[in-house]
Every structure is written in C-alpha cells, then in structure tokens.
Amino acid sequence: MNRDDKTKVAVIGSGNIGTDLMIKVLRLSKHLEMGAMVGIDPDSDGLARAARFGVPITADGVGGLIDMAGFDDIEIVFDATSAKAHEANAAELAPYGKRLIDLTPAAIGPFVVPAVNIEEHIDAANVNMVTCGGQATIPVVAAVARVVPVAYAEIVASIASKSAGPGTRANIDEFTETTALAITSVGGAERGKAVIILNPAEPPLIMRDTVLCLVRAPDAAVHAEITASVQKMVDDVAAYVPGYRLKQAVQISPIPDGQPVHTLLREGIGTVPTHQVSVFLEVEGAAHYLPAYAGNLDIMTSAAVQMAERIAQRKEESR
Template sequence: MENQKIGAAIIGSGNIGTDLMIKIMRNSKYLKFVAMVGIDPESDGLARAKRMGAAVTHEGVEGLVKLPEFKEVKIVFDATSANAHIKNNEILQLYGVHVIDLTPAAIGPYTVPVCNLEDNLSAPNINMVTCGGQATIPIVSAVNDITPVFYAEIVASISSNSAGPGTRANIDEFTETTAAALRVLGGAKSSKAIIILNPAEPPILMRDTVYCLVTGNNCNDEIKTAIEKRVAEVATYVPGYRLKQDIQFDPIPSDEIDLFPELKGKSGTKVSVFLEVEGAAHYLPAYAGNLDIMTSAALVCADAMAKNIQ
C-alpha cells in the first residue's frame, strides 16, 4: 500500500538526483518520493519533480527541513558534493533521518549492496563510495573470498560527458575513497584507484579494469567462478553491468617476483578483469553507466533500509 511506504527526499537536483527520483518512482517497493531539493530554482530536476507531484525547494537542506512534507521523510539521499554533504549530514542527523551519501565524503560506512548491505541497515549515514568503487569492489571481494589479494588496482574510464561539476570537483576524493574501500570492503592489503575522463565522441560506455595480485596459481578456476557469480549478482540491480572479455590470469615470472614485495618471494598471479557498465537510460543517457550504477546501488540500499524501518 502507498501509505505504508517510507518517505524519501533527494538533495541535489542535477543528473544523479533526477535519475534517482525516476528510479524511486518506477522501481521502489518501499519508498515514497516526497521532496526534491536543489539550489537552482531553474533546474530541470526541480521542474520535473514538481510536475510529478513532489514538494520542491531551491533553498538547500535548510529549505527541506522547513517543508511541511519533511515530517514524512525518513530517508534522504545526498547527491551533491563531498564538501556540501558534511553540512547536509550535520543538519539531517538532528532530525533522526537515515542519510544515503552518494558523494565521496565517506562519513558513514562504505556500502556496496553485494558486499555488506545487511551490516548497515540501521546506520544513520551510509556512503556509496564512488561509481568506480561500486563497479570494482565486488570483483576484488570475490577474488579475496578465494585467496588473499595482496594488491588491487582499478582503472575507471568514463565518458567526459557524464562527468558533471560534482565529479570533476571530487577527483581527489574519488581516488582516495575508492582506494580505501578496496581495502576495507574488497579485502586488498594495498590498493590504488585511477579515474579517466574520456572525451571520445560518440561518448563511450563506462569501462572498469581490475587488477588483483595474488600468490600462487592453483585456484584460477575457483577465482573465475567467484567473479562470474559476483558479476551476475551485481547485474540483478544494474542490468548493464557485465564482463567485457574473458578473465585473464598471468603468472608473475620468477625473475620479476622481486618487483612485487607483496609476494614476499613467493610465486604469484595477476588477475585481470575487464568490465563494462551500460546505464538503464531512465533519465541519463545509456553511456552514463558510472552514474547509473550509483543511483541503482543507492536505491537497493534505501529499499532495504525502508523495509527494515517498517
């Protein structure tokens, strides 16, 4: 029943916030979209939200808490920027709402649905890491479930057209937050994250390359099975998430082992995984898989939290 759903609001009326709004209205089982918040009174996101019957304000989080509809809100998505989220979260926590952070601010625990959603259902604030993190952490975690990952490196390549002001302003936070989450959630002992904004025309789909360094070379079949299973799990909520080509296993030559101190003189294997993420094109273009995977993951988390609140 509609009146049994949990009220939700979105701060950030740009591309991510607008796409998320449409996903909530079309796909959510437990959320009722109540309000859209922005700072530009002329934004397309606010206009669309108003046409769809939601309350709107261009006065930021301060305007949200003044809306009569705010009393219905139990979950708030923040799709602004890392710096803005700090203030937004401070105000929202005064009202006891659950905050889902789509910025790299990382105030709350890193959350990737297939890795640790159930652990964070009651958290006052959860962090969705980054688009690159949502795409690659599940893979590193899957490999680490089979054998320890001594080093993980990911390269996220996205269309320059799908990188808005927030993404561009948060490049440093992207690399730092993603690398940290590869260790915390992925289980890697050490890690690195790289993002590339590709200006190609026509725009490219999101591509993610994952490198994992593991010891030995006797569990390749188990690693392959674990990765394929994890890809299928992520694809249940991001249908455009897929392997782009076969998983590669490259033994580290004996004369190069010393170049990898993580191996401590043992034999090792580099596992290379190549991913592609195509968006659902609810509001964003299909090439913006980097944004779609964030909104899709956030909705999965919010629905689970709303179900837990009921």
C-alpha cells in the same frame, strides 16, 4: 503494497544524479516513495521535472527541506551534491534522526557496496556509496578475496567525459582516495590503488573498468574457483544494475620471474603473489534519465536505491 506503507525519501541535489535517483524511485521502487526534491537552483531541470511529477520541491537547500510541511514523514535522505556540501548537509540534518545515503566521496559513514556488505551497515545513520568506480570494481575484488588473499588490487575506471559533471570533476582527488580506501576496507585487498580516466571520445563510450589483483594461486583448481566467484558476483551486481557485465573472460596469468611486484605490496606482507587476475567490465546505463553511456552515474544511483530499498524492507519486516 499500500502507498501509505512506503518509506518516504528526499533527494538533495537536483542535478543529473539526483534527478535519476528520483526517477528510479518513482518508476521502480517497491518500498520507497518520493517525499521531496531539494535543490538550490530554482530553474534546474530536476526541480521542474519533480514538480511535474507531483513531488514536493524546494530551491532553498537543506534549510528549505527542514521547513517543508512533510519533513517529519521523510525517513531517508539521499545526498547527491558534493563531498564538502554533504558535510554541511549531514551536520544540519543530524538533530532530526534521518537516515542518510551519501552519493558523494565525503565518506562520513561506512562504505557500502550492496553486493558485498549491505547487511553489515543496515542500521548505520549515514552510509557512503563510495564512488562509481568503487561500485563497479570493488565487488570483483571481494569476489577474488573470498577465494584467496589479495595482496594488491588496482582498478582503472574509464568514463565518458560528457558524463562527468562539475561535481565529479571537483571531487577527482576524493574519488581516487575514497575508492582506494574501499578497495581494502570493503574489497578485502591488502593494498589498493584507484585511477579514473575521463574519456573525451565522440560519440561517448560507456563506462569501462579494469580490475587487476595480485594473488598467490599456483593451483589451477583455485583459478577455476576465482573465475566462478567473479562470475557469481557479476550476476549479483547485475541483479540491480542490469547493464553491468563482463567484457571478456576472466584472465589469470603467472607473474613473470623478476617482475618487481614487491613495490606494490604492503610492507611486511609475508605472501608473495604468483598470479595476476585481470577482469574487464563494462557498465551500460539504464537510460531512465541519464544517457546510456553514463553507466558510471547509473551504477551509483542504482546502488543507492538498492540500499534504501533494503532499509525500508527491513523496517517492514520488523513490524
């Protein structure tokens, strides 16, 4: 593809996530071109690296981006800041008609998990990439839900403490709330819960995720369908996050008599679950900029780039 045909993008946030996004666009993208790197700290490593790569930079935030000479040519803006900052950034950019891809838990726009619903929101002005835990686990919930209704889904995301920067730590509450909401709205579960664990182990461990789904599936043939659906979904996610994989085989076990699962179910639900589906995942980062143990950040940037690639590809298809 001719460079002039590529869709120009800007990245707001020159920290770890924003820098990794930039490097993915520069190294891997078929349809995207870096148009700007935006920060607020003129001494940040991300801005320094962008300058060395020849990417236009500004340390004056979104105002500086709007004042840049090439701003009109930028079509997609990634926001890798924080939930509160994204609200302000989105409002400031609203008059200019840019497509926003939000990597914070602000959730102004619809949730997108590429392997599940990328086509549903391809025309949305502002899409939200949920959270790292959501990107890793919601595909599995959706894979189970496309076989049998999921009465309850719970996810536990364990990430290396070293991979959780100030932005992640400031948004822990938003992380759990946003992920739980997306488990139902995207994953298809009747009710959802999310837990995040910052693992202080040294050396740092790569991201591990547990997905538990309560389903009514007394038929063994349905168990085989669930297992196949989960494996297919894992393969779909691994197509854009190569370090995403099952840690062990899918487990489907009967719920013991007398176990009070009713306390987890949505009030008024008519289906009584008979089995628990347990899926154990790990996510190893590609180490483009972030260390390999930071799979939680890698899956976010990979999902965001996948969304932007599809937007750009759709534009090219419509020509």
